[in-house]
Amino acid sequence: MASLNEHRCETQSQDKDVNLVIEGGMAITMTKAKAPIPGARVLVSKGRILDIGKADEVKLPSGGHFEIIDAHDAIIMPGLINTHTHSAMTLFRGMADDIPLKQWLFEKIFPAEARFLTPETVYWGALLGCLEMIASGTTCFADGYFFQDQTIRAAHNAGLRGLIAQGVIDFPAPGIPDPKENIKTAREFIDRWIGFSDLIMPGIFCHSPLTCSSQTLNKALEISKKHHLPLQIHLSETSEEVHEIIKRHGKRPVHYLDQLGLIDRSLIAAHGVHLNNGEIKLLKKKGVKIVHVPESNMKLGSGVADISGMTKNGLTLGLGTDGCSSNNNLDLFSEMDTAAKLAKVFDLNPLSLNAGAVLEMATTGGAAVMGLEKEIGTLEKGKKADIIVVDLNHPHLCPLYDPISALVYSANGADVKDVIVDGRVLMKERKFTTIDPDEVMGRVREISKKIGN
Amino acid sequence: MASLNEHRCETQSQDKDVNLVIEGGMAITMTKAKAPIPGARVLVSKGRILDIGKADEVKLPSGGHFEIIDAHDAIIMPGLINTHTHSAMTLFRGMADDIPLKQWLFEKIFPAEARFLTPETVYWGALLGCLEMIASGTTCFADGYFFQDQTIRAAHNAGLRGLIAQGVIDFPAPGIPDPKENIKTAREFIDRWIGFSDLIMPGIFCHSPLTCSSQTLNKALEISKKHHLPLQIHLSETSEEVHEIIKRHGKRPVHYLDQLGLIDRSLIAAHGVHLNNGEIKLLKKKGVKIVHVPESNMKLGSGVADISGMTKNGLTLGLGTDGCSSNNNLDLFSEMDTAAKLAKVFDLNPLSLNAGAVLEMATTGGAAVMGLEKEIGTLEKGKKADIIVVDLNHPHLCPLYDPISALVYSANGADVKDVIVDGRVLMKERKFTTIDPDEVMGRVREISKKIGN
Numbered sequence: 001m002a003s004l005n006e007h008r009c010e011t012q013s014q015d016k017d018v019n020l021v022i023e024g025g026m027a028i029t030m031t032k033a034k035a036p037i038p039g040a041r042v043l044v045s046k047g048r049i050l051d052i053g054k055a056d057e058v059k060l061p062s063g064g065h066f067e068i069i070d071a072h073d074a075i076i077m078p079g080l081i082n083t084h085t086h087s088a089m090t091l092f093r094g095m096a097d098d099i100p101l102k103q104w105l106f107e108k109i110f111p112a113e114a115r116f117l118t119p120e121t122v123y124w125g126a127l128l129g130c131l132e133m134i135a136s137g138t139t140c141f142a143d144g145y146f147f148q149d150q151t152i153r154a155a156h157n158a159g160l161r162g163l164i165a166q167g168v169i170d171f172p173a174p175g176i177p178d179p180k181e182n183i184k185t186a187r188e189f190i191d192r193w194i195g196f197s198d199l200i201m202p203g204i205f206c207h208s209p210l211t212c213s214s215q216t217l218n219k220a221l222e223i224s225k226k227h228h229l230p231l232q233i234h235l236s237e238t239s240e241e242v243h244e245i246i247k248r249h250g251k252r253p254v255h256y257l258d259q260l261g262l263i264d265r266s267l268i269a270a271h272g273v274h275l276n277n278g279e280i281k282l283l284k285k286k287g288v289k290i291v292h293v294p295e296s297n298m299k300l301g302s303g304v305a306d307i308s309g310m311t312k313n314g315l316t317l318g319l320g321t322d323g324c325s326s327n328n329n330l331d332l333f334s335e336m337d338t339a340a341k342l343a344k345v346f347d348l349n350p351l352s353l354n355a356g357a358v359l360e361m362a363t364t365g366g367a368a369v370m371g372l373e374k375e376i377g378t379l380e381k382g383k384k385a386d387i388i389v390v391d392l393n394h395p396h397l398c399p400l401y402d403p404i405s406a407l408v409y410s411a412n413g414a415d416v417k418d419v420i421v422d423g424r425v426l427m428k429e430r431k432f433t434t435i436d437p438d439e440v441m442g443r444v445r446e447i448s449k450k451i452g453n
Numbered sequence: 454m455a456s457l458n459e460h461r462c463e464t465q466s467q468d469k470d471v472n473l474v475i476e477g478g479m480a481i482t483m484t485k486a487k488a489p490i491p492g493a494r495v496l497v498s499k500g501r502i503l504d505i506g507k508a509d510e511v512k513l514p515s516g517g518h519f520e521i522i523d524a525h526d527a528i529i530m531p532g533l534i535n536t537h538t539h540s541a542m543t544l545f546r547g548m549a550d551d552i553p554l555k556q557w558l559f560e561k562i563f564p565a566e567a568r569f570l571t572p573e574t575v576y577w578g579a580l581l582g583c584l585e586m587i588a589s590g591t592t593c594f595a596d597g598y599f600f601q602d603q604t605i606r607a608a609h610n611a612g613l614r615g616l617i618a619q620g621v622i623d624f625p626a627p628g629i630p631d632p633k634e635n636i637k638t639a640r641e642f643i644d645r646w647i648g649f650s651d652l653i654m655p656g657i658f659c660h661s662p663l664t665c666s667s668q669t670l671n672k673a674l675e676i677s678k679k680h681h682l683p684l685q686i687h688l689s690e691t692s693e694e695v696h697e698i699i700k701r702h703g704k705r706p707v708h709y710l711d712q713l714g715l716i717d718r719s720l721i722a723a724h725g726v727h728l729n730n731g732e733i734k735l736l737k738k739k740g741v742k743i744v745h746v747p748e749s750n751m752k753l754g755s756g757v758a759d760i761s762g763m764t765k766n767g768l769t770l771g772l773g774t775d776g777c778s779s780n781n782n783l784d785l786f787s788e789m790d791t792a793a794k795l796a797k798v799f800d801l802n803p804l805s806l807n808a809g810a811v812l813e814m815a816t817t818g819g820a821a822v823m824g825l826e827k828e829i830g831t832l833e834k835g836k837k838a839d840i841i842v843v844d845l846n847h848p849h850l851c852p853l854y855d856p857i858s859a860l861v862y863s864a865n866g867a868d869v870k871d872v873i874v875d876g877r878v879l880m881k882e883r884k885f886t887t888i889d890p891d892e893v894m895g896r897v898r899e900i901s902k903k904i905g906n
Contacts, residue, residue: 041519046832090851094858098793098807132848298794299862301803328862329849338791341553341751345795350754354551395585396866398543398894405547409752409781413849441851442778448852 002080018061020044020423022387026072027052028403029379030078030363040076044385047198047423052379055343067425069418071120071389075403078137078379079386079421080332081366084270084291084320086145087129087154088122091447093324095359101238101300109325113146114449117174122335123150124443129330130158131435133326136331139386139421142268142291142320142370143188144173144205144232152193152200159426161386165203165232166190168220169211183219194227199422202369205232209253210241217260224266230289230371231262235269238302242274254279262287268369270320272310273303280306283315289369294339296322304346307339307353319361331413332362340408355408389418471514473497473876475840480505480858482832483531483816489856493529497838499728500651500876505832510516520878522871523769524842528856531832532592532839532874533785534819537685537723537744537773539598540582540607541575544900546777554691554753556731556902562778566599570627573830576603577896583611584888586593589784589866592839592874595721595744595773595823597658597685599627605653612879612887615840618656618685619643621673636672647680652875654823658685662706663694670713677719683742683824684715688722691755707732716741721822723773725763726756733759737766742822745814745861747792749775760792760806771822772814784866785815793861808861842871 020043027040029052041058043050061449076416096108122145133141140161143151148166155162157313166189168182186204193202204220206212212220224231236242236253249256254275257263265287272290275283283290292305310317319339321330336358343353367377375384390407392398394415397406419427426434473496480493482505494511496503504511549561575598586594593614596604601619608615619642620626621635629638639657646655657673659665665673677684689695689706702709707728710716718740725743728736737744745758763770772792774783789811796806820830828837843860845851847868850859870878881885 005807029701090848093852094853094863095854095856097855097862098804100803104803109550128848128851135848182885295794298798299803301797301801301805303801304798305843324863328858331849331865334787334790335788338794341748341791342795342798344754345751345757348754348756350553350557350752351551352754393894395581395588395890395894398581399546399645399897399905401546401548401901401905402550405781406548410547410777412784412787412865437848440848441848444852448854452852452854 010202016064016450017045017064018043018050018064020067020069020385020420020425021060022069022071022223022389023055023078025074025389026403026406027379028075028077030360031378031380033123035211036442042076042379042387044420044423047385049379049381049383049385051381062373067427069389069428073391073393074391074417075392075407076379077388077407078363078377079388079419080137080362081267081318081370081377082133082138082141082321082330082332083318083366084293084322085129085141085143085330087141087143087151088125088145089323089325090132091116091121091125091444091451092127094149094452095325096216097328101302104300112451113174116447118148119147119150121447122147123154124440124447126151126154127158127435127440128153129324130160130439131432131440132170132330133160134158134419134426134432134435135416137388137390138330138331138332139388139418139419140366140370140372141374142232144343146176149190149192152196153272155200156197159421159424161199161421163201163203163230163375165205167205168216169207169209170213170216171211183216186220187223190223190227190229201229203229203232208234208241209257210244214260221260221262230266230268232268232270233262236270236274237271237297239274252276252307254280254282258282258286264427271297271302271305273297275306277309280309280313280315289316289318289320291320291369292339293320293322294342295335296326298342299326304342307343308347311353311357316365316368317361318366319358333407333411333413333415336362336408355404359407364421385420385423388416390415392418460617467647469517470498471496471503471519472515473520473522473838473878474513475522475524475529476508477840478527478842479856480832481528481530481860483813484831484833495529495832495840497873497876500838502832502834502836502838504834520902522842522878522881526844526846528843528845528860528872529832530843530860531816532841533815534588534771534823534830534870535586535591535594535774535783536771536819536822537746537775538582538594538596538783539776540594540596540604541578541598542776542778543581543585544569544574544578544897546781548778548904550781554755554770557649557753565904566627569900570599572600572603574900575600575676576607577893577900579604580608580611580618580893581897582777582887583607583613584890584893586613586887587611587872587879587885587888588869589786590841590869590872591783591785591827591841592841592872593819593823595685599629601642602645605655608653609650610887612874612877614652614829614874616654616656616683618658618662620658621669623666623669624664636669639673640676643676643680643682656682656685661687661694662710663697667713670710671713674713674715683719683721688725689727690724690750692727701748705729705732707735711735711739722788724750724755726750728759730762733762733766733768737768742769742771743772744773745792745824746773746775747795748788749779751795751809752779757795760796761800763849764806764810769818769820769821770814772811773839783854786860786864786866786868789815789861808857811861812857820841838873838876840868840873843868866888
């Protein structure tokens, strides 16, 4: 009897803290057990999942005040994780398409950044990115850019989780006219934001092995290591980059970075389009995280990453959209669809990168890339309540034989109905709770008038 | 003064017939002039565009009753044209993914079709397809399947425009247990429906040069020619198909079909993934229409059609989604995005298939493929009023530097707000006027329970 009483007391004490209940839908937990839970109920307390299971096995709290999210005819799943983006680049969405990468970067993007990026414009651009991510079911993102105090401010105000990194490049950059100050700027950025919030992790983003010297890379690594933070970089996005690194350093990019000590488990490398088998094996051995960015690689004509090769070698893989100037949206549902289809046609094998594998990239894989696998990426007791609800009541999601197939091959970001991060509802029935969309879009439209002239 | 009076009389007489006015948005006409019209107004009368221009140049009717579509903060454009689909295959959406094409077709799709297709199931499947097309901005489609009386019934009830073709294959097929009856069935189908409606054109769809004998192909051609109707076929979708045709007939598929007289301007050939340069040149010379179906080709690992080669050679190109069992949706916005990006990465050239070219494929190109270029595909005086309005008031469509880029690279089908076909409003503010979505989805869910078991 004692144990029963204890249990009752514990339930009652937990009951009081439940602030959110999501119920009625089919839960896709992305845990190893993986079987969908029909008619699920999720209890959320203090930002974490207190319980999840079938509604008849998970009792509603007997008292207290809690909000209910109705997930009938819907899928309850972990929020998606965008492991490579530059969210403030929403400012340049659609400004320069269908041109060669070098011209795009050096004649369009870099000059526009130099002219128009200010703390103010980055704030509104990043907030628009956050708005778009919430609207399409992304709850956590890895970002690299300039004036990143403002991206932190935007993510914090939006309520999103993120690894937000200060860009480092050995050229004059927005906010860092003298490249000699780039590492100092990054160090101060880390010092300023570390410990600021449970949801925001600051970091450093080295632009690439081509645009950062070995000294710069070394210093960035040292600071990241000191604070146990991931270090982000663009790696082997184009064949030109690979050839140039070989010319300069006599070895391929992964081996060059390995020589500098960067090739280890703290590194998040985006793109990885031009990696040979030896490089893939070394990346696996050293535990480097790779972010697949298929739509940007397609749009810029960079090539196709060998995802099947990476998967066979057991690499940790996340999925990213890249910035809006090379995609041109932040919709990870669309990115999952493209990733799966691109792998199949690249391998000429319809078995490559099945729907389940690509959904893992956008959830558990993304969590592992960010070093947050113990906190997010699945729906299970004790994990952070980063949860989205996908409305199935749309013609293109009917009928439903396989929820994973529906999510990857049929859905798009607009099907997301509710978004919860850290137990807080950021979107309910497609209404935003933390951001005024008209204000954000209005501000960005104003900024774009100057950029467009 | 006489001419002024006449003009006034003419205007007044036209005025009375205006039943619909679309106004306030930016019109993308897809005419050769092409410049967007800001603050546009479109007058619709008797199913056609009576006038289009800037609002201050196109006067509102002075009397009469007309409906107004508010297109402020939106793009007014021609409805999209899906030139290759099997709409009733919504029934099998997500039933069989990530498996080899042969296994998919022979172990999954063909057996499911044999067991579960009836006039009743095809009707509800096709109607769900129509619902999904309306919901994502498609106003006209080319369809091939079985029990096609029902697809005509669905399209007619939905209010869509279409070329709806009876499938012909030299195997037992749904509704045609004896393949000897396949041509007779097709002939009777044409006789039954020709002249039935201005919006619906009946036709024949020969499954492929591999699954139809030369006799069957000849007879299908003869019937199509007699009625001046297009003939549809799957052409060179897989390399296996090409090899098998060479083995059987000693020549590649295009040359084999040319020998039979099929390679001419009445042929609509879908896929065209494995065509060599000589075949492309012959297709151009003879005026064959090609439908690009990139997402299905990717998902089934079939390969990538050489769209740049076809464009250089001046082929008439449309865009298609294929059926929902190999895509898995009918969203042409998503298909445009993928088509552009796939061409770029296939050519390793970001200049390939720019946004404007892919939007042409889905509008003017699609109209030309269907032989309807004088009636649809652009917004101009005298053309049929097949018009969609795309709502720009979404985070992922902000800011707007280039409306064509936004439509191709950022939008998805859910951004379509209003759909008009032949001057009739089929969707207004995302509410359907001709179909009860709950009924259709409910029926298909019931059918899917049997299929799924």
